[in-house]
Amino acid sequence: MAIVLVLVLIVVGSVLFHLLSPWWWTPIASNWDYIDNTIIISFWITGIVFAAVVLFMAYCVFRFRHREGNRAAYQPENRRLESWLMIATAAGVTALLVPGLFVWSRFVNVPSEAANIEVVAQQWQWSYRLPGKDGKLGTSDTRVVSAENPLGIVAGDPNGQDDIVVEAADLHLPVGKPVKVLLRSIDVLHDFYIPEFRAKMDMIPGSVTYFWFTPTRTGTFQVLCAELCGQGHPLMHGVVMVDTEQDYLAWLGQQQTFAQLSAPKQTASANQPSEKTMASSLDVAAKLETLEAR
């Protein structure tokens, strides 16, 4: 009989845990509260089904437990009951699927006014590229990646010359403006994930993937990698700062373009190339050490 009590306690305990525990999603910072709402719908429907099945089971065990002289009923099937249960389940599933697909169609259709930005991942850091004055990102190719051209921007494409390169530093975004995030990797799979934005997507070497969102509040957000990418995976953190328009423009003004970065170096930055060459020849262990130190 302990099992009856335990089954009831599991239902009551799970519901109470859900309602009272301090562990819940982070406050949202993007337009994807649609996703949160779909999760809430899912919790309601699945929660009711879970409670109903387990409580019914507890009742059966209590009511029909073996006692001397009991005998079970003989009832091979009941087509009507089975059909009704099937219809009810199909209805429940539809109630989950329809809002889900509706929100998904919003997720995959990027609004035309969204600004393109590019995230480039490598083991184990994040870099970014923003279109310059022409509003276009230049062509890229992993095969032209070098210490001087870490993002692999094709020098022959004029669209790429004014692209703004943010190498292994923080990304800033203006609040309230939709962005289409183009995702690229130069080595292995990574996944650009900011829990507060809800959206995420893998990056695949050799392809460009994307997702879009609109930041809805200013603040500093931690970027995590959400696709196993080797030993440095849990240390592959980054920072995205959502700014007011003014702060964003101020930050943008301080960034360098691809043309500026690849121009013959002046005396001021003479030590930079040598530093970069060093960085590129780091082995895995040394790379991890620098990550740990950060």
Added chain:
Amino acid sequence: MVDVTPADAVPPAEVAEMELYHPHSWWTKYVFSQDAKVIAVQYSATAMAIGLVALMLSWLMRLQLGFPGTFDFITPEAYYQFITMHGMIMVIYLLTALFLGGFGNYLIPLMVGARDMVFPYVNMLSYWVYLLAVLVLVSSFFAPGGPTGAGWTLYPPQAIMTGTPGGQDWGIILMLSSLILFIIGFTMGGLNYVVTVLQGRTRGMTLMRLPLTVWGIFTATVMALLAFPALFVACVMMLLDRLLGTSFFMPAIVEMGEQLQHNGGSPILFQHLFWFFGHPEVYIVALPAFGIVSDLISTHARKNIFGYRMMVWAIIAIGALSFVVWAHHMYVSGMNPYFGFFFATTTLIIAVPTAIKVYNWVLTLWRGDIHLTIPMLFALAFIVTFVNGGLTGLFLGNVVVDVPLSDTMFVVAHFHMVMGVAPILVIFGAIYHWYPKVTGRMLDETLGRFHFWITFLGAYLIFFPMHYLGLMGVPRRYAELTDMNIMTESAHHLNSFISIMAFIVGFAQMVFLFNLIWSIRHGREAGGNPWRATTLEWQTPETPPAHGNFGKELPIVYRWAYDYSVPGAKEDFIPQNVPGSFGPSREPA
């Protein structure tokens, strides 16, 4: 409609019986045995031994997650090796091998009324190739660089690169080789199970009289024979990429500042191949559990399984549908996002036949005569954890809901609940149920109940709260959870709690293993049919059954497997091989 074959209308035997190979020595009887029952025990013992390794690896992982920074020897490198080996062993070398190689071998010939598998020699080879696969896998622990740390999904490019443990050492090569061997061994066994079910049934054993255990194992085996080839080719292609420098899965890559020689390959092709195998694999583990738990519930509730025909069709429907849902593992993989509409729809449709199975288990309890034996307790616990894990699958299957949750601890909690805990609870229930047939003795009741309560409640307390860490955004596969802005102090405490529960649950399994060994000699004598069950394995002349299973005459089947509590019958069960109608039998046609 009454479906009891009258005693004088039994169909004649179609072919004469063939002579079995009879062992001549201790070696051919117990080691190189061709008896499916011995092979079953060999498979089960090997699977449990390697499973124990995987269990211990999970402790090491939980040490690191629960108490970060305390255990210096668990480097990120070691941590990734632990998770990879834990996952691969549990899914392939334990669950698949135990359900199909273990239960399949033991139960199929006995339950369908055959003397042995149809190809006993190939069946023997199947085990030895499986053992070789396990040894190759284990050898990677001792190879230079250690086992692979690529995660059990082995996604390229990282699986064969320097930044991943074992990527440029022996680890990944041994892992891929071991999988290839496993698939070869499985194919030999799998063909046997399928042919035996289709061709080896005794007289009167129609397909619609098969116990659901056989239906589950049979369908899972057919699926495995169709799904494993995808993994096989993926392994071969990755081996070629790693050893010969081909570029099946490898595009142009700059690794640590150095241009690699690869060009033009597609990492996502591997993911499609892997999950074309990987998703059916979930049901390859689940369907035998579905079948077995149906028989446990029916036997111990003394009531026929509710809706037998629907149960059979649900198994087949789930098996078929599971081949068109694989890309729900890849919603955020960067594949064409429009695939999401299709795969979300198919994935949620599969919930319907699955739900029907759950209803029918619960409705079997309704107006039953429920004996709360240990197998029944495990069956009830299975329903709870399976429903829980199945319902969270509706979150992850529903494409847009998967976006925030994928690659978080929510996924870890979901798949452990639904394909870790739930099938293993069935395995335990099944071992308590069939151990008396295998050894002739009962497992100790007190130890069994202790094992049950700790395992069931402990596992629920581990995995239920874990979902909420994922909801918070805590990613999976993080060797270190330091400097995570989203994680509150209390979330770290929750991790410590989960780890402590994991150690306790693991300890309870040692009690179970002790019980398994101790009861061989000291258990209560069981007799031939301690649960008063209807299926043929309980009607053998000897217990444990001798080679050939059924003595001189093969049994003849007159009725379905679920004639419990038939009105008018004296006993509350009528074995399948007992002729004669008792009252208004209403077995479905």
